[in-house]
Amino acid sequence: MIQFVDLKAQHDSLQPALSETILRVIDQSAFIQGTDVGQFEASFAAICGVKHCVSCGNGTDALYIALRALGAGPGDEVITTSHSWISTSETITQTGAQVIFSDTDSFFTIDPDSIEKKITQRTVGVVAVHLYGQPADLDRISSLCERFGLWLIEDCAQAHLATWRGRAVGTFGDAAAFSFYPGKNLGAMGDAGCVVTRRDDIARFAMLFARHGGKGNHEIEGICSRMDTLQAAILNLKLPHLANWNRRRNAAAVRYHSLLSDVPEVVLPTVRDGADHAFHLYVVRARDRDRLRAYLTARGIPTGVHYSRPLPLLAAYARLGHKPEDFPVSSAHAAQVLSLPMHPFLTTEQQCAIASAIREFYSGEV
Numbered sequence: 064m065i066q067f068v069d070l071k072a073q074h075d076s077l078q079p080a081l082s083e084t085i086l087r088v089i090d091q092s093a094f095i096q097g098t099d100v101g102q103f104e105a106s107f108a109a110i111c112g113v114k115h116c117v118s119c120g121n122g123t124d125a126l127y128i129a130l131r132a133l134g135a136g137p138g139d140e141v142i143t144t145s146h147s148w149i150s151t152s153e154t155i156t157q158t159g160a161q162v163i164f165s166d167t168d169s170f171f172t173i174d175p176d177s178i179e180k181k182i183t184q185r186t187v188g189v190v191a192v193h194l195y196g197q198p199a200d201l202d203r204i205s206s207l208c209e210r211f212g213l214w215l216i217e218d219c220a221q222a223h224l225a226t227w228r229g230r231a232v233g234t235f236g237d238a239a240a241f242s243f244y245p246g247k248n249l250g251a252m253g254d255a256g257c258v259v260t261r262r263d264d265i266a267r268f269a270m271l272f273a274r275h276g277g278k279g280n281h282e283i284e285g286i287c288s289r290m291d292t293l294q295a296a297i298l299n300l301k302l303p304h305l306a307n308w309n310r311r312r313n314a315a316a317v318r319y320h321s322l323l324s325d326v327p328e329v330v331l332p333t334v335r336d337g338a339d340h341a342f343h344l345y346v347v348r349a350r351d352r353d354r355l356r357a358y359l360t361a362r363g364i365p366t367g368v369h370y371s372r373p374l375p376l377l378a379a380y381a382r383l384g385h386k387p388e389d390f391p392v393s394s395a396h397a398a399q400v401l402s403l404p405m406h407p408f409l410t411t412e413q414q415c416a417i418a419s420a421i422r423e424f425y426s427g428e429v
């Protein structure tokens with residue numbers, strides 16, 4: 064059985080320690096703000112090489128908290144990518160700011176030229192997404208932000224421990240958001256997320272804001288967004304394996320490349336020069352994508368489409384009145400992208416079967 068993401072294999076590999084950890088948390092019964100939470104925050108900050116990590120309920124909250132910490136609000140414009148999961152843009156709207164979409168480049172990440180064209184007097188910041196695990200063009204994005212006095216938030220939900228010029232993503236912007244949704248490269252057994260930052264002021268605000276603005280004489284009104292002790296304990300157990308799991312994802316990507324590089328109907332993902340890709344997803348651009356996908360599904364090969372529409376063309380953004388021509392690159396990509404099974408426990412045999420089925424589809428095509 065080929066799985067798109069094989070969480071059971073991951074969890075079986077961690078037994079019996081995983082079950083013991085869960086029983087230990089039940090025994091201690093400090094379900095909110097137990098010692099595992101602070102321990103995870105310290106370990107995750109250390110592994111990323113950043114000063115602060117503030118845990119929270121999920122990756123969407125992490126983005127919202129980071130945006131609020133940077134002061135995004137009514138009257139502001141925040142520029143982000145047209146190709147991502149909706150958390151990236153909906154959290155901008157939640158602050159009261161206006162979301163401004165940019166087109167993407169051949170690596171599926173935000174195009175710096177497109178950012179520059181969208182900057183106005185009202186622009187306050189940029190949210191860049193390291194989509195599929197590939198670092199965005201951080202050199203050019205960082206220098207644009209510097210030149211125009213904009214802050215930068217990195218959406219690292221798909222890119223745990225990916226690096227750019229040897230430095231982990233999440234350390235380049237003013238703040239970064241991570242998700243520990245179960246299927247992410249580092250996943251909890253439910254929802255969890257965090258904000259990381261080198262800035263003391265942002266860490267302090269995030270800590271206050273995510274915990275009701277403090278205790279006793281609450282300094283501000285906040286929200287309730289916390290990482291459960293149980294999730295923190297599970298993440299503490301998994302964190303030492305993350306680098307190795309990412310290596311296994313990269314090895315699987317290399318195998319896909321050698322199995323599929325001579326199939327002309329499929330454009331394989333490339334890694335940006337200077338980047339270390341986390342391969343959260345292995346996304347090809349396939350001719351006749353929807354029929355290929357149906358063919359693979361019928362043969363027991365699960366695939367995904369991330370994502371079928373550029374964000375600005377979703378019904379949720381009809382008010383903006385965008386057309387596909389406004390985002391030529393991401394509109395073309397949305398019609399072609401196909402995510403093949405990708406996880407650290409994928410076997411060579413499974414990948415050979417997937418590649419054979421793809422070849423069969425195109426050779427039988429009329």
Ligand SMILES: *Cc1c(COP(=O)(O)O)cnc(C)c1O
Nearest residue numbers: 121122123148150220242243244
């Ligand atoms: C998963 C994801 C999020 C949101 O994370 P949740 O933990 O599900 O809230 C945000 N941005 C991107 C790009 C994601 O893939």
